Amino acid sequence: MTQLSAAPVQTNIPATDLVTVSRAVADLRRGEIVLVQGQVNGAVHCVAVIAAEPLSDHGLSRLGDIAGPDANPAIILPRVRAKSLGQACKDDLFIAFVSAEKSGVTAQSLAEIANPLLDLEAMPSGVPAGIWRPINMAENAAIRLAKLARLLPAVVTAPVTPEQLETLARGQNLLVLQSESINGYENASAATLRPVSEARVPLENAENAKVIAFRPDDGGQEHLAIVIDEPAKDQPVLIRLHSECFTGDLIGSLRCDCGPQLRGAIAEIAKSGKGGIILYLRQEGRGIGLVNKLRAYALQDRGFDTLDANEELGFDADERVYRPAAEMLRQLGFGKVRLLTNNPEKLSGLESWGVTVSERVPHKFPSNGHNAFYLQTKKDRAGHLF
Known part of the structure; x- marks a missing residue:
């Protein structure tokens, strides 16, 4: 075999964190819940996360049980998707749609909201208008995790307290991820x-x-x-x-x-x-994966160009x-x-x-x-x- 150089790897993300992100990608694809924590300017945000694309009623119910009766689930959507649903968006990249279980939200309705291939001109019936706001660092990292999983970049989250993280991780056997580990995963993994x-x-x-x-x-x-x-x-x-x-x-x-x-x-x-x-x-597909590339092709057949199609799905034009x-x-x-x-x-x-x-x-x-x-x-x- 060719003799290759083996200079020390330079990365700020511990190897254990890389493995945790890799495991979380697999969990998200299976419709499992993971926990994400982010911190900026002294403010700590923690959320329980499940991907919108494989979302089931069981998963949505479990998310509500984990977060507690007073926590409202939120579907985190790319700005372009929110705009296509008729929501007035500012310059924030992602927006959160918040609603309570008693409003009749189902896993199917949330998955439909996330999918730009569905011809929805407004919110599906039974889903309230909600509250649109910029997302926090933990929610932003959750979207990044969905991208790493090559799923549609939309997640359903519920807030949890920092004090709950360890208890939930042990009691529910859930992975805990830091936002910086998710955001730096691709480059840090490449270094190894x-x-x-x-x-x-x-x-x-x-x-x-x-x-x-x-x-x-x-x-x-x-x-x-x-x-x-x-x-x-x-x-x-x-x-x-x-x-x-x-x-x-x-x-x-x-x-x-x-x-x-x-x-x-x-x-x-x-x-x-x-x-x-x-x-x-x-x-594949400028980094969005084969399944999403085929979705982008379907959007191109509706008149989008190759860059706009990726963005309509919620990805950057080139990932x-x-x-x-x-x-x-x-x-x-x-x-x-x-x-x-x-x-x-x-x-x-x-x-x-x-x-x-x-x-x-x-x-x-x-x-x-x-x-x-x-x-x-x-x-x-x-x-x-x-």
């Missing part, structure tokens, strides 16, 4: 990436290739380095950062240019005669992080790169983690009749350099 397997994999246009798999200490997403030929470490290496795309890479979707970009990068690196690396990052790529390059022994890309954010993303980008190498492919609007949007709104 380590090679776990390597194999020679001859490719159609690059027979001298090998694939190295990297896995973080918390057991999260694995990323791949496809190393073609034997690139020199004393000069900038030709690389491509490629976010996985099941539809484009594997089944030949014409809605994007991902498949041609991946295969074109392999061919370009092999043709250079100097070797290079493709970093295959597990960040990707680039520390995994920088960490893999560091361990492979490369600090300077020539980057195959049209996306200036990839340059700044790599450079922010200490990688020197000596040259941007254009990586353009013609449209196919199905992705012309997609490519134009990337140029006009995302600043891609076509």
Whole structure:
């Protein structure tokens, strides 16, 4: 196996916290409850959290039992979703809709509120207008946790006191998470990436290739380095950062240019005669996951462009992080790169983690009749350099 450097990992988030966040992601996807605590300017906020997408009446009832009879559950929604429901929103990113169980709120009605694919012009019947307010740090971190779980970024919360946390954690077997651990999880987890397997994999246009798999200490997403030929470490290496795309890479979707970009990068690196690396990052759909990417496609069929569709779902237009790529390059022994890309954010993303980008190498492919609007949007709104 290739000898990789093993400099000490630099992260401010303890390894135990990374594992706790990883476990909480799995709990949230199963419709379980977790506890989140956040603090800012001396104010401490604690909430019991359950994801809106897999919400059941049993889960909603249990949330009410945990919080007590005087606590009102709140569904935390992205601002764009609240606006689509006819709610006047200010500049706050997220808004909380508060109501009491006696108002007839059901798990189904809350899940419907969270889903932008449902054609709701106003609040579903039986759900009161509620109180709209900015969310606190714990609630904001809960939304981030839903994003990490690749669920719709909407959660149902109930306030608890700091004194209740330990009692609930022990008595109800619930995980307790700090907001800073959730918000810093992706970058901190990337700092722990380590090679776990390597194999020679001859490719159609690059027979001298090998694939190295990297896995973080918390057991999260694995990323791949496809190393073609034997690139020199004393000069900038030709690389491509490629976010996985099941539809484009594997089944030949014409809605994007991902498949041609991946295969074109392999061919370009092999043709250079100097070797290079493709970093295959597990960040489907600009980091929102395959299920949500398909939801974004459905919204695009209703007239949204690729960026607005992500935001309508409650995500940022681009949720990707680039520390995994920088960490893999560091361990492979490369600090300077020539980057195959049209996306200036990839340059700044790599450079922010200490990688020197000596040259941007254009990586353009013609449209196919199905992705012309997609490519134009990337140029006009995302600043891609076509």
